[in-house]
Each structure stands twice: as C-alpha cells, then as structure tokens.
Amino acid sequence: MLQLYVLGPAFGLPSIDAECNAAVALLKSHFGPDDSAWEIIPTHHHETTLPYLRSDDNRTLHGYGAIFEYLSTTSSAQNTLTPTQTADSTAITSFLNTHAPTLLSISLYVSSENYRHATRPAFTALLPWHANYILPPRRRAAARALTDHLGVSSIDVDNVHEDSGSSSGGVGKDPNREGFEAQAKERASLLLPRKDTVRSLLQRPEHAAIFKLHAVAEEFFAPLRDMLGEKEFLLDTSEPTGVDCLAYGFLALMLYPAVPQAWLAKTMREKHGGLVRFVERMHERLGLGTKAEDVLDLANCVTRDDILGRRKAKSMQLPWCPPERPTVLETATTVSKELVEQIPYLKSPPTIMPLHSIRQPVWQRHLPAILLGTAATLALGGYYAVRTGLSVWPRGEQVQIFGRKRFADYGHLGAALSGIGLLGQQAARDSAYHQQVDLEASPVNVDVKVKGDGAV
Template sequence: MKLHILGPAFGLPSIDAECIAAVALVERYTQGSGQAWALVASHEAAADTRLPCLQVGDKTYSGFDRIAQHLIDEAGGAVPGLATDLTAQQQADATALMTFIKSEGQLLLDISLYVSFENYRNRTRSAFTKILPWYANFVVPPQRRNQARQRTQHLGVSSLDVDDFHEDVIDKPSSMQSEQQKKPFEHETEKHARRLLGRRDTVRTLLQQPEHAAAFRLNALADNLFEPLQDLLKNQSNLLGTDQPAIVDCLAFGYLSLMFYPKMPQNWLASTMRLRYQKLVYYLGSLRDTLRVDAHPDEALSAVSQSEKGAADLPWVSPQSFSPIAVLGYIGQCLFHQLPLPKSDAGLVHLPIRRPRSLVQRYFPALLGLTSTSLALLAFWSYKNLAWPHGEAVHFFGRRRLVDYGDAGATLSALGSLGLQMQQQQQQS
C-alpha cells in the first residue's frame, strides 16, 4: 500500500491540507491493523486522479474521501485506531463538518499560502523548490497560485496580492486602466499629501484604506471557520465527542495545521487562532501528539539513508524517477496548456503514477514484434513461391529492353533467347 502526496513542508508531511489528512488517516489505520505501507513524495497523478492518491495493488483511490471510504470498507466498518462506531446523528454531523472545513478552510489557505504575495514569495515558493524536481517547479506553484486567485476573487482581498497589482495595473497603459484600478495610485498620492501637510488619518479614512479593509475581511473569514469549531470543542476533546479521533478530526488537522504551524511574514491566521481561539490551539496540539505525523523535507528527499539510520517516523520511500522522454512529454503538455484553448481538468498537467503491469502488458511488445516479423516473412515467401509466374516472360512496364541499346543490346538479347531455347530442348528430351 503506497500513499502518493505532495512533499513535506513547514515541519508537516505535506504542503497540501488533504494530503496531510490522508497521511494522518493511513498512519492511524496502519497502527491499529499492523499493515505495512509506504509514503511517496510526488507531484504526479494520472489523468483521472488527483493527490492524495492511495495505491493498493492495481487499484488507486484518489482524494481524501475515497481513501477514507476504502479503509472503512477494508476494515469492515471499524477502522482500527479511529472512532468509526458513530451514531446516525454523529455521521450526519461528520458529513456536514467535512464539507464545512473543506469550503471555508480552503479559502483561508488560498489567501495565506498563495494570494498573499509576501507569504508566497518568501515561504510557499521556497518550500515547493525543496520538494519538486526542477521541471515541475516552473509548473506546479504557478498553477496552484492561479487556482487560488480564481477561488478567492470574489472575497475582495486583492490588495494582499502585490504581484497581481503590478501585473494588472503597472504594465497596462493609463488609457486601459479602470477607475477601480486607479484608486491605489490615488490612495498613495493622498497619503503622501497628508504626510507633507501634517494631517492625521481618522478612523474613517483608516477603514477606507485597502490594506485595513482587507484585514477586516480576513478576520471575518477566519471567524467563520474558527468560531464554530471552537464551539464544538467546549466540553469535548474531539469534534464529535468521541474518545479517539475520527476521520473528520484527521481532516481538521490537515487544514488547521497548515494555518497555525507555518511561520509566515503575514501571520494573521496563526495570530488570530493564538489570541482568540485558545481551545482550538489546544485541540490542534493534542491531535499532533496523538497522530504523530511530523515530518521534514530531508526525510522524503533522502528516504533511503533515513530508513537505514532509523530516524524517519513516517515510512518514506524514494520518489519515483521518470525517463527523459516522460519529462519532455510533461513539459510539452505544460506548454500546450498555456495556449489560449478550452482546457479540461482545471488546466492541470500530470505525469502518470506507475502501477504494476500485468502479464499481457509486460509481454505485449515482444508478442507484437514477433507477430509482425512472422507476417513479413510469410508475405515474402508467398511472393517468391506463389505469385512469381514461372516459365513465362516477365515484363516490367516502363523500362527499356535490351534491343533498345543498339547492336550490343541486340547481341545480348539474341544470346539470351538462344540460351532459353536450349534449356527448353533439354527439358523436352
């Protein structure tokens, strides 16, 4: 059993929330069942799958929900190490909570890790550089940032995205700039004028500034996620009130850990959680001690040496390597997706996860080559022995005869005819 995830970052097993949740889920499951498993730091997925991806023999289960359902089916409904004996009300609450955490938590992570230019440039981008091969570094981070921009476009926090500001405003001529795009320049001019005149900002003008307005929106978005979760934890240690963590707790750990533990330049998520939601911080620390999924990039990038030393807690294995042809194909697909054409699968480009090949797949190339060679030999034998007209003159149309080459040609033609007549007389006698 192999679990393919995005590589580790910030002391966590992955830079993706659902990948962290999948690691916690599979680790908890294998601790109770004693089943062996391996963890692969990757960025590839087949065209019909996405990370995290659990590979069990010839089958793959993509996404956190499908992985969790597979483990429940394998364990007969009772997953070892997890609270799965839930009542009907708890199951309904778990479904609602997982949907709520994914929708609200993904927006917060999009803003913190990707939309915020300071966080993306100083922390997120460098984290991807450590865990991705060189050719994927030019593809995966920009793709994920573009997707985060699209998901958070309606929230009105574009003032955090300095890179987007420079691309969309500075590079355009003044005649193409809308009135909304000119406001940041007017704001800067007004601020310099106030500084020269010695006037102070009032509360109203402070609230009208884009960075402060964005801060209020960010706090409201954080409250939308943190406040309901903390209300559930007032009188219980887990979200559903169970003694052991449930599947929804693994998912909550994946999202909350990426909000709290990374040390970002704009650390508003962790600060909000630390100052106003201390019960949630205690819950997160308790989950981290229980699940034991801490990681470091060196464990994934040098899995062989770490396993020899016995220093790695998670069962990392060496990432799979791809042939130059596969890498060139990957780069070609990336360039193709940059063309202004209708795209499917959100414009993602993937390399396939290698699966064990069956006997037919393994020997099919050799069988195909043997069959082609046999058919070619059979066609040559048929042409030489069946289709050739024996005893008759063969005429090649479009070619000149020997008699067309003057006296020498006529002499050679007569000699050939004489030899043919002598051969026929010998056969008759």
C-alpha cells in the first residue's frame, strides 16, 4: 500500500500546502475510487520535504515532481500523451512553479490580516503545541523572502512597523521618537470615527499595494486562462493529468480560503471565470472536499476497522489515516534544537528556510536524537550509581591519591634540596628555642620596702 504524507487539511481542502493538494489529487486521479491501494497520513515534519510518498518497496519519494514521475510509469493517461502535449505539460509545469508560489505567499503569509485571521488559526488546529512556534513562522519568513523584490511589504503590518522604527531622522532629531510619534498618530487616527474617503481607503495597508498586486495576479492568471481556453483540462484530455493536478493544487488555495483580504479570489471570480470552473470541476470530480475536524477526529481510532467505520460515518471520499503524532523524544529534541538556535553567538548564521526544505541524510536527521538520548542515558546512569552505591570504591583496594609534588619526588637532586630545606627549618626552630630559654634565665629585679620592726 502506498502511503502519502502531507501537511494537514485546511480551508476545506486536503492540505494547507499547494503541492500536497496536488499530490492528493494526483493519486486520487490515478487510483480512482479504489481506496485500498493508498492512504493519506497527515504529518508536520518541518525539516522534511512535503509531500512524500512511501512506496510498496519501502522507497521514499519527496516532492510532487518525484511522485508524479513514479506514478507516470504506470499511468495510462500520461503514457498516451502526444509529443506536443508532453511539451505543453512541461511548459505549464514550469510556469506554475515559477509564478504561483509568489501569489500564494502574498495571500496567505505576507498579508498580516490573512495570516493572523486565517493561516495561523488553520495551523493551530493542525499542529502540536510545539510545532506551532516553529513551522508557521518559518513558512512566513520564507514567503517574505520570496516576495521581497516585489515591494508589497505595505500589506504586512509587521514590516511597516519595523521600517518606521528603523528609519533615520534629520540632524538633532531622535529617529526612535519620531517613529513612535508617527505610529501613535496613526493608531490614534484609526480609533476616531470618520467617514472613509478615497485617500483614506488607498492609504490602508491592504490597499497601498493593490495596483501592483493586481498586476502580478494578471501576469499569472491571463496566460493560464489562455492555455486552458474552453477545454475541460489543460492538455485537452478526457481525464486529468499531472499538470491539471498541479494547477488545482495552487489555484484551489487561491480560491477557497476565506481570508479578510480576498483580492486574489476576487480577481479570479471577476475576470477569470474559466479558471474558477476548472478548479470547481476538479474539486467535485475527484471528491477532494475535506473537513479538518473529521480528519483530526481519526486520532481517537484504535484499530483499522475503527478507521474504516469512521470514514464511512463521516462520508470521507479520501483514504485518510490518523495524524502522525511525535514521540516525547522527538518533541524534546525539536524544542531543544530550536532553543539552542535562539541563543546568541551559538546559533548558526541566519538562513532563508524554503517552503520545502532539502532532504537531509538519515544520519543527520537522527543525530540530535541520538546525542540527546546518549546524554540522558549517561545522566540517569550516574544518578542511579550514586543512589545505589555502585560508585563507592571497593573495600580493600589501594587508592591512589594525587596531591601536590614535593622535592623528594624528583630523584636524588630533589632529595638533597629537600634536606637543605629541612636543615633551614631545624635551624629556625633551634633559634626560637634558645631565645625562649634566655628569656626564662634572665634575673628579675624586685623592690622591697622595710617598715617598723623589719616586717615586710
């Protein structure tokens, strides 16, 4: 049985990650209604490339591209593509991987309103307590780095505050004071009831870069709309192909999430209805609708029959399994590693963490756990030895005590020097003794007065 590991469901989709959605759609299209050949396991490994597929021969395939190549060897739809369709598939795949992540990064992570009210709560429902402090901030940092060249940081309130606090003032002015005053005035103005004007609307963070955002969106939607045209699928096939699944993975996260700043979904619905119909068609045809609470509820199942019964009761159309939960050792290792990285002068130089990190060797992934386990074992062993008396020196055995070196320890010359030192000490003691004797033998003068008949 094939096991597909993905980042958990959100926004009514199989995953909060685009490539994970694409991988689920690909396997569903490949196997159809047969749920006995594969299963989906939600996970949250932030140092592992997601999605990844574990095959029947225990091979692990990381990333959508590797999974697609593996399944294409047995997919009849992919093998029947013409050379023109194959070339179009390669071109569309490259186009999607180049432009779609930028738009998703802006919509779900860079936008402070969307991140605070939609993306972060979705992660909170999926991840264990410790992973919520690691994975979402890393993905947001990667999204900021990916979109920094576009100059749309005005929709990120955190960046706006950082810029205002770090801007330099004129001669004799305190830049921190000016930044604080400007910030205070801005906050105070937001508390005052007033009627919105064209200028005030354009000065809001979500509208400051609206023109540039629409331009970036059009650069992505317009070519993709032209490639689709009036066809049901991108390559004009009767069944979805790998490129259709990849397009669904990105477009679904642009269309379905209910976010406060829904400029991306609004652009799709108002100007590119063909793409909206394509996403909805793929969503309904493959049965990709998912409720996150139903998937998380599978964690209460004990046996395989319980899982199958819960799927049937919840009318799940995908072969979900209980979410993967970390062990105590894995949690302790992850938390310890993150805490060490935050210590000044000990952490490694700052690096940009990609949304899908590079696969690490097996020994490197498990090295922190091995080191932590070894240290804990030694500490517990020492404590047990002290408590039980195993560390007491055996009775009757000679004990070597290492003390300060003496002259006598350095051969004949040392012994001679030691003798000279002893003679000096003996002479000093004799001199002190003679002085004490002289003091005791010296005469004592006593004055005596005689009165009357000679009585003293």
